[in-house]
Amino acid sequence: MNSDIQVNIPNKESHYSIHINQEPIENLKNTILDFLGEQNYLVVISKKVYKLYGKSLNFDSNKILIINDGEKEKNIYNYLKIIDRLEKENLTRKSYLIAIGGGVIGDMAGFAASTYRRGIGLIQVPTTLLSCVDSSVGGKVAINTKKSKNMVGSFYQPSAVFINLNFLNTLDEKQFKSGLGEVLKYAFIEKSCMNVIDYKFFDFLNVNAEKIIARDFNFLDKIIRISLALKVAVVTKDEKESGLRKILNFGHTYGHALEEITDFSAFTHGEAVIYGMYFIFNYAHRLQLIDANYKEKAFSFIDKFGFKDKPNMFNKDKIIKYMYSDKKVDNEKIKVIVPVAPGFVKEMDFDSIKAFK
Numbered sequence: 001m002n003s004d005i006q007v008n009i010p011n012k013e014s015h016y017s018i019h020i021n022q023e024p025i026e027n028l029k030n031t032i033l034d035f036l037g038e039q040n041y042l043v044v045i046s047k048k049v050y051k052l053y054g055k056s057l058n059f060d061s062n063k064i065l066i067i068n069d070g071e072k073e074k075n076i077y078n079y080l081k082i083i084d085r086l087e088k089e090n091l092t093r094k095s096y097l098i099a100i101g102g103g104v105i106g107d108m109a110g111f112a113a114s115t116y117r118r119g120i121g122l123i124q125v126p127t128t129l130l131s132c133v134d135s136s137v138g139g140k141v142a143i144n145t146k147k148s149k150n151m152v153g154s155f156y157q158p159s160a161v162f163i164n165l166n167f168l169n170t171l172d173e174k175q176f177k178s179g180l181g182e183v184l185k186y187a188f189i190e191k192s193c194m195n196v197i198d199y200k201f202f203d204f205l206n207v208n209a210e211k212i213i214a215r216d217f218n219f220l221d222k223i224i225r226i227s228l229a230l231k232v233a234v235v236t237k238d239e240k241e242s243g244l245r246k247i248l249n250f251g252h253t254y255g256h257a258l259e260e261i262t263d264f265s266a267f268t269h270g271e272a273v274i275y276g277m278y279f280i281f282n283y284a285h286r287l288q289l290i291d292a293n294y295k296e297k298a299f300s301f302i303d304k305f306g307f308k309d310k311p312n313m314f315n316k317d318k319i320i321k322y323m324y325s326d327k328k329v330d331n332e333k334i335k336v337i338v339p340v341a342p343g344f345v346k347e348m349d350f351d352s353i354k355a356f357k
């Protein structure tokens, strides 16, 4: 598969392409600059990615802003640093911000692009598996506050997304598995995404786990395309998460609580989502929404990718407290996305008494 993925957000002028290839990274700059035409730009790039790929990317040093790595850097100070630089370079509304890095850079630079002069062009160049399959597409951009993750943000679609599989070669094991966390999520929600094509993603991943773990590019290409096709099917029907898009939060309510309890230092995002999925499968089984057979099948599928459930990791009151602090809590009720059948999920109120028996 070589074709681009098209994203058309209805009722908006937001139509963009996701380009996926395995060309040498040295080609990327020209591909992006061809897309920009004559327009001015600023590159915002993660320090680590700059160290690894700065030379190959070869952007002019006066067009680059380097940002330190880590979730804690997705903050107001770095956001302001980006805004100051955009202003200093006199970038206009026709200019572009090019975000090169994982979800931290993509979310924060995206938020800066969405607010500077009420919105300039945004090019996403995701360099982690997680940002390829999830954060670079769909338009959620944000920064964290001292207290909460993604508390300040907006919905802002990129002008284009350029995915180059070569970046994934240098991801460490932990970050690669983090991306797999979000990929596996799509296997459990595929049918609820209401995509026209049935990819039978669960079976595909199950059969090809070894090749995927070995980072065989043909298989990485395929899982990125399928994950994105499913995400696009959802966000084009519900850009602002008033309904269907909530299913993308499968595994996330508990996952976010784990990330916050541990001050974002113990788990990667995708790993926290994996534990969130173990949790919600146990919960759904306890509520008899699914049978033991589906739960066991789901667990052995997740385990195949090198994960293991760690039940009762934290005190339940602490977890519930953090689940309540999630910004998606409605009228004091925690809503969760639960599995109800292979590929199908639904939203329901969370019953904390039944969850932690």
Ligand SMILES: NC(=O)c1ccc[n+]([C@@H]2O[C@H](COP(=O)([O-])OP(=O)(O)OC[C@H]3O[C@@H](n4cnc5c(N)ncnc54)[C@H](O)[C@@H]3O)[C@@H](O)[C@H]2O)c1
Pocket (backbone or CB within 6 Å): 046, 047, 048, 049, 052, 069, 070, 071, 074, 101, 102, 103, 104, 105, 107, 127, 128, 129, 130, 131, 134, 135, 136, 137, 138, 139, 140, 141, 149, 150, 167, 168, 169, 170, 171, 172, 175, 178, 268, 269, 270
């Ligand atoms: N906007 C959305 O819809 C959405 C969806 C999911 C997650 N997110 C956000 O994404 C963030 C997590 O993204 P992430 O997992 O990409 O984390 P990240 O951006 O922190 O990147 C993880 C680490 O990998 C390094 N890295 C990046 N590319 C590399 C490469 N090619 N080789 C080697 N190392 C590389 C980074 O420097 C960093 O140290 C969170 O802030 C989360 O809230 C947003």
